[in-house]
Amino acid sequence: MKPSLPLVAAGVLLVASTASAGRVKSTQVEASSYYPPENGVTYMPKNATDGKLATSWVEGEEGSGLGSWLKLHVPAGTKLEGVKIWGGLWASYDYWTRAPRPKQLEFKFADGSTEVLDLEDKMEAQTLMFAKAHDTSEVRVRIKAIYNGTTWFDSAISEIQLIDTSTSDHVEAKAFNVSSKLPDDGDGNYNPANVVDGVADSMWCEGSKDGDGQGEWIEVDFGGQKSISELTLINGVGGDLNAWKKSNRTTKATLTFSDGSTQVVDIKDFFLPQTTKFSPKQTSKVRVTFDEVSKGVEYNDLCVSELYFK
Ligand SMILES: [Ca+2]
Numbered sequence: 001m002k003p004s005l006p007l008v009a010a011g012v013l014l015v016a017s018t019a020s021a022g023r024v025k026s027t028q029v030e031a032s033s034y035y036p037p038e039n040g041v042t043y044m045p046k047n048a049t050d051g052k053l054a055t056s057w058v059e060g061e062e063g064s065g066l067g068s069w070l071k072l073h074v075p076a077g078t079k080l081e082g083v084k085i086w087g088g089l090w091a092s093y094d095y096w097t098r099a100p101r102p103k104q105l106e107f108k109f110a111d112g113s114t115e116v117l118d119l120e121d122k123m124e125a126q127t128l129m130f131a132k133a134h135d136t137s138e139v140r141v142r143i144k145a146i147y148n149g150t151t152w153f154d155s156a157i158s159e160i161q162l163i164d165t166s167t168s169d170h171v172e173a174k175a176f177n178v179s180s181k182l183p184d185d186g187d188g189n190y191n192p193a194n195v196v197d198g199v200a201d202s203m204w205c206e207g208s209k210d211g212d213g214q215g216e217w218i219e220v221d222f223g224g225q226k227s228i229s230e231l232t233l234i235n236g237v238g239g240d241l242n243a244w245k246k247s248n249r250t251t252k253a254t255l256t257f258s259d260g261s262t263q264v265v266d267i268k269d270f271f272l273p274q275t276t277k278f279s280p281k282q283t284s285k286v287r288v289t290f291d292e293v294s295k296g297v298e299y300n301d302l303c304v305s306e307l308y309f310k
């Protein structure tokens, strides 16, 4: 992160969130091969489902990895509708350009049926929906075509989420407003939709030029009246404790509901996901204003990695 950069757009941003249906967790992941550890960094298949973009599966075969596969096991009877995939090496934009990214993937289900889907060459999460829901206990994801990297020859996938027909376990955000946003940099973007992507190391960061984040806010729009009583969040930059220490976190926030009423919630200055209960409320929006800030050791920006209501 380079938080000293000036704000690209001051004021309120409206950002449509990516719809998230139910997500099913894989019980086990295997691969045709994986690249051996180097300098303490691993490239094992489980890195593709650990909820972090900084960790990746990289195949370890000769050549560019065509035909390499990951197999994700899921509970029997799962009805898979699609996948959300972060193709390539997401540790930084530079790394992403240097390693091959999948261009076409074949999905094979437990009954032997297959679907082939294409990806665009962009450093964005891509949601691929199947032609139909597949009742299955596994899905094998095989690389059929790649976009070449500029430096390396081993294909990478940083994260895959499986989408099934179940409904989301939290109230879905339809849109966000924010007081400010840190501009994109070599590590990626700080868009508010990152707080609902199920990824611990993607985050929204406020972009006020001089402040530490106190008084900044993120507003979640549910698109209609919902009943809520719980806030779950990952405070600060999640996924890695050293990264977490560097940026600002919050310790107290005010929730402002669509009728103008407010409730104050205490938030722990804590690295892992946390849930706070509050008095049940019917509302179509919640603005979360950060009243108190705990300082990071390197960057003076307040970040939130996950934030959702139940
Ligand atoms: Ca990962």
Ligand SMILES: [Ca+2]
Pocket (backbone or CB within 6 Å): 194, 195, 196, 197, 198, 199, 200, 201, 202, 203, 305, 306
């Ligand atoms: Ca996230």
